[in-house]
Amino acid sequence: METAVLYHTDQAAKTRRDILKAAVDIASAEGLEGLSIGRLATELGMSKTGVFSHFGSKEQLQLATVEAAKEVFLEQVAQPPLKSRRGIPRLKAMLDRWLSYVERIVFRGGCFFAAASAEFDSRPGAVRDKIAELTRAWVLALQDEIRFAQGRKEIKGSVNPALLAFELHAYVQEANWAFKLFNDRSAFVLARRAIAQRIVTASGGRVSQKSKR
Amino acid sequence: METAVLYHTDQAAKTRRDILKAAVDIASAEGLEGLSIGRLATELGMSKTGVFSHFGSKEQLQLATVEAAKEVFLEQVAQPPLKSRRGIPRLKAMLDRWLSYVERIVFRGGCFFAAASAEFDSRPGAVRDKIAELTRAWVLALQDEIRFAQGRKEIKGSVNPALLAFELHAYVQEANWAFKLFNDRSAFVLARRAIAQRIVTASGGRVSQKSKR
Numbered sequence: 001m002e003t004a005v006l007y008h009t010d011q012a013a014k015t016r017r018d019i020l021k022a023a024v025d026i027a028s029a030e031g032l033e034g035l036s037i038g039r040l041a042t043e044l045g046m047s048k049t050g051v052f053s054h055f056g057s058k059e060q061l062q063l064a065t066v067e068a069a070k071e072v073f074l075e076q077v078a079q080p081p082l083k084s085r086r087g088i089p090r091l092k093a094m095l096d097r098w099l100s101y102v103e104r105i106v107f108r109g110g111c112f113f114a115a116a117s118a119e120f121d122s123r124p125g126a127v128r129d130k131i132a133e134l135t136r137a138w139v140l141a142l143q144d145e146i147r148f149a150q151g152r153k154e155i156k157g158s159v160n161p162a163l164l165a166f167e168l169h170a171y172v173q174e175a176n177w178a179f180k181l182f183n184d185r186s187a188f189v190l191a192r193r194a195i196a197q198r199i200v201t202a203s204g205g206r207v208s209q210k211s212k213r
Numbered sequence: 214m215e216t217a218v219l220y221h222t223d224q225a226a227k228t229r230r231d232i233l234k235a236a237v238d239i240a241s242a243e244g245l246e247g248l249s250i251g252r253l254a255t256e257l258g259m260s261k262t263g264v265f266s267h268f269g270s271k272e273q274l275q276l277a278t279v280e281a282a283k284e285v286f287l288e289q290v291a292q293p294p295l296k297s298r299r300g301i302p303r304l305k306a307m308l309d310r311w312l313s314y315v316e317r318i319v320f321r322g323g324c325f326f327a328a329a330s331a332e333f334d335s336r337p338g339a340v341r342d343k344i345a346e347l348t349r350a351w352v353l354a355l356q357d358e359i360r361f362a363q364g365r366k367e368i369k370g371s372v373n374p375a376l377l378a379f380e381l382h383a384y385v386q387e388a389n390w391a392f393k394l395f396n397d398r399s400a401f402v403l404a405r406r407a408i409a410q411r412i413v414t415a416s417g418g419r420v421s422q423k424s425k426r
Contacts, residue, residue: 029335031244109335114390118331121393122242122322132394166387166403167380173390174383177327180334181345190379201414 016054019044020068023061027069028109031119032062032127062127069112070134076101078141087149088199088207094142095168095195102176103188110180113138114173139165146202156204164202171195229267232257233281236274240282241322244332245275245340275340282325283347289314291354300362301412301420307355308381308408315389316401323393326351327386352378359415369417377415384408 022043027035037058041048055061081093102111109115113135120128142165149155155164175191178184200207235256240248250271254261268274294306315324322328326348333341355378362368368377384407391400413420 031246031332033244033247115331117390117394118328119244121390128394135394160406162399163403163406166391166400167384167407170383170387170407171380174379174386177330177334177386178379181330181341181348186375187379190376193373193376194380194383 012054015046015050016064017068019046019051019054020064023065024069024072024112025108027062027065028107028112028115030109032065032116033119035061035065037061059126063130066116066127066130066134069107069116072106073101073113073134073138076106078138086145087152088154088203091142091145091149091168092195092199094145095172096192098172099175099188099191102172102179103185111173111176114176139169142169154206155199155202159202164198167198168195171198225267228259228263229277230281232259232264232267233277236278237282237285237325238321240275240278241320241325241328243322245278245329246332248275248278250274272339276343279329279340279343279347282320282329285319286314286326286347286351289319291351299358300365301367301416304355304358304362304381305408305412307358308385309405311385312388312401312404315385315392316398324386324389327389352382355382367419368412368415372415377411380411381408384411 019040022040023035026039026043035058037048037051037055040046040061041051044051055064077097078094080097081090084090084093098111113131116131117135120131143161146155146159146161146164150157150159150161171191171194175187178187178190232253235253236248239252239256248271250261250264250268253259253274254264257264268277290310291307293310294303297303297306311324326344329344330348333344356374359368359372359374359377363370363372363374384404388400388404391397391403
């Protein structure tokens with residue numbers, strides 16, 4: 001393969017990444033539907049044709065944007081907890097990383113998937129299916145960690161994993177909602193206290209609120 | 214005043230109500246930004262001019278739509294619990310009515326305010342301010358009922374009302390989110406169990422899960 005071709009390919013991949021970086025940020029705040037080729041071209045100082053050549057259609061652009069957001073979520077939220085011991089320490093790390101990704105405003109519109117799911121839940125199609133699949137995977141990962149903690153007797157056997165995951169997931173989504181709407185950081189304090197208390201109760205007192213993760 | 218004028222005024226008010234009824238339903242599913250005069254005219258079989266004459270601008274239409282959604286929320290969710298005794302019975306009724314309004318699909322897009330706040334949280338302006346004001350009023354109403362219940366010793370004095378309201382509010386929003394995205398009614402079962410359990414814990418066991426509201 002010639003160097004020129006290689007360069008061209010590398011450059012194209014870099015441009016595509018730049019477009020998607022802007023796309024994820026815009027979509028988190030203004031919605032995936034507001035993600036027009038024209039809007040992206042303006043934001044990036046590119047021609048519409050230039051942007052369009054990387055994606056065949058608006059739906060392809062939206063799907064690629066969801067995929068790019070997934071990569072950021074994996075890197076910022078889902079992967080770091082893998083360094084924590086399995087069970088309650090990892091469960092806490094998952095929730096803590098998720099909250100901190102909202103708090104640090106990784107995306108200007110808060111949690112990308114919260115915004116995208118609220119926008120697409122009534123719009124059937126490939127984009128909605130992708131968002132549902134990815135968010136469900138995260139809920140299932142929380143449930144799985146709860147079950148593991150039950151196996152280690154860190155969480156009471158009488159606790160329903162789906163119910164506990166529902167509650168913990170709800171606290172982070174609520175913090176994201178309240179922070180974005182009221183611009184009030186106290187929502188993170190409330191979410192952290194709710195999570196800590198709920199885990200203490202679920203552990204039957206085996207885990208204290210002050211325990212290290 | 215002549216009869217013709219009266220009729221005209223009544224008719225205009227009725228048309229405005231019809232437009233707003235459609236607008237709230239569309240906005241709950243497709244967003245307030247998707248609420249164009251043209252879209253409404255098509256849905257209602259009216260001329261664009263006819264729809265436009267009732268609202269001066271898109272922002273006015275959006276604000277009127279939020280106001281119309283508020284009326285439905287008051288009638289369907291906020292007012293019926295006023296018949297329940299204050300304290301825990303009323304708190305439970307507020308949450309139950311809210312859940313059932315989502316479950317009965319009063320608006321095709323689920324909870325209007327959940328959809329609207331996710332859409333507008335990054336769009337400064339009068340519409341966002343109105344949505345924030347109304348949703349905050351509901352959070353404060355929940356807190357107020359919790360404080361009342363504490364005054365009656367139905368909820369432990371050590372419970373933080375803002376934290377408990379945060380948790381209970383989170384469960385309903387989570388159910389709305391999960392139901393809309395996964396089309397899975399088990400989210401309502403989980404939310405009702407989470408609410409019941411959380412209230413039992415907050416009451417220090419004074420309220421049993423089976424207690425009547």
